[in-house]
Amino acid sequence: MPVLPPIPPSTTDRVLDAGAVSRTYRIEDGTVRTVSIRGDQGEVAVAGPELAIVVDGVRYDDGALVLADPPEPGDGTTLSWTVATPDDTVHVTVLVTAWPGSDVIRKSAFVTGAGRLDRIELELWEGVEMRGFASPDRASPDRAPSGALQGSDPGPGSLGLGQPVHGPGFFAGIEHPGAENLTTAGGCRCSISYGVVLDGLQAVVSPTAVVGSGDFFDYLESIRPHADQVLVVAETRTHPQPPASSDEAAVRRPGRSGRSPGRDGR
Numbered sequence: 001m002p003v004l005p006p007i008p009p010s011t012t013d014r015v016l017d018a019g020a021v022s023r024t025y026r027i028e029d030g031t032v033r034t035v036s037i038r039g040d041q042g043e044v045a046v047a048g049p050e051l052a053i054v055v056d057g058v059r060y061d062d063g064a065l066v067l068a069d070p071p072e073p074g075d076g077t078t079l080s081w082t083v084a085t086p087d088d089t090v091h092v093t094v095l096v097t098a099w100p101g102s103d104v105i106r107k108s109a110f111v112t113g114a115g116r117l118d119r120i121e122l123e124l125w126e127g128v129e130m131r132g133f134a135s136p137d138r139a140s141p142d143r144a145p146s147g148a149l150q151g152s153d154p155g156p157g158s159l160g161l162g163q164p165v166h167g168p169g170f171f172a173g174i175e176h177p178g179a180e181n182l183t184t185a186g187g188c189r190c191s192i193s194y195g196v197v198l199d200g201l202q203a204v205v206s207p208t209a210v211v212g213s214g215d216f217f218d219y220l221e222s223i224r225p226h227a228d229q230v231l232v233v234a235e236t237r238t239h240p241q242p243p244a245s246s247d248e249a250a251v252r253r254p255g256r257s258g259r260s261p262g263r264d265g266r
Contacts, residue, residue: 008029016098038169048187055090122190132188
């Protein structure tokens with residue numbers, strides 16, 4: 001397979017603003033990476049790869065991937081680009097959206113090509129202090145000093161899967177109960193395992209990674225489906241009911257032990 005040519009060096013910043021949270025991307029030397037996030041506590045700088053994939057046991061971060069389709073100029077609400085493995089067998093299209101006033105920035109990856117997709121790492125931040133789980137194993141307070149937990153202690157027996165990580169004034173993570181949103185020594189890694197074979201036709205679509213402002217549980221409440229409220233009006237009868245007819249009584253009277261009569265009528 002032909003090797004894709006690199007994109008000429010250039011630098012462009014794009015800001016995606018969702019209201020209370022924003023994310024600045026830098027397009028430079030064939031990479032598209034987050035360089036800062038603004039939350040409740042102001043803007044903080046972040047570094048590191050934007051994403052990574054593991055195919056057939058080989059890990060490629062965006063430094064090893066080739067920028068096959070750079071982002072087009074936009075209106076500040078979406079950003080999309082495509083990277084490929086050096087042999088051009090696997091393509092990853094990244095879509096980031098920030099709808100004004102939503103206070104949440106969403107990011108997904110669409111993977112096509114050939115081979116076994118083992119893992120997608122959607123966030124790989126460095127240089128920012130993050131709080132949360134550092135391991136997907138069940139945690140207990142006596143393990144916290146050894147690094148099982150960083151920041152706040154979620155409590156004994158908590159499982160570090162599907163939990164968010166927290167930065168200065170924002171939360172982040174992949175929205176999936178099996179996602180590993182984990183803190184690292186200098187940032188965080190949000191990833192999810194697959195183990196599926198790419199068929200070259202249908203894309204594997206990752207769960208959404210979110211970066212939001214405010215309280216994470218308020219965000220969950222805002223997206224959680226709520227059943228329609230039902231108003232039940234109970235009527236209280238104060239006068240005696242008329243006696244049931246013999247047919248009605250036969251229907252109302254249960255069989256032995258509350259069971260319906262058998263074939264022999266017992």
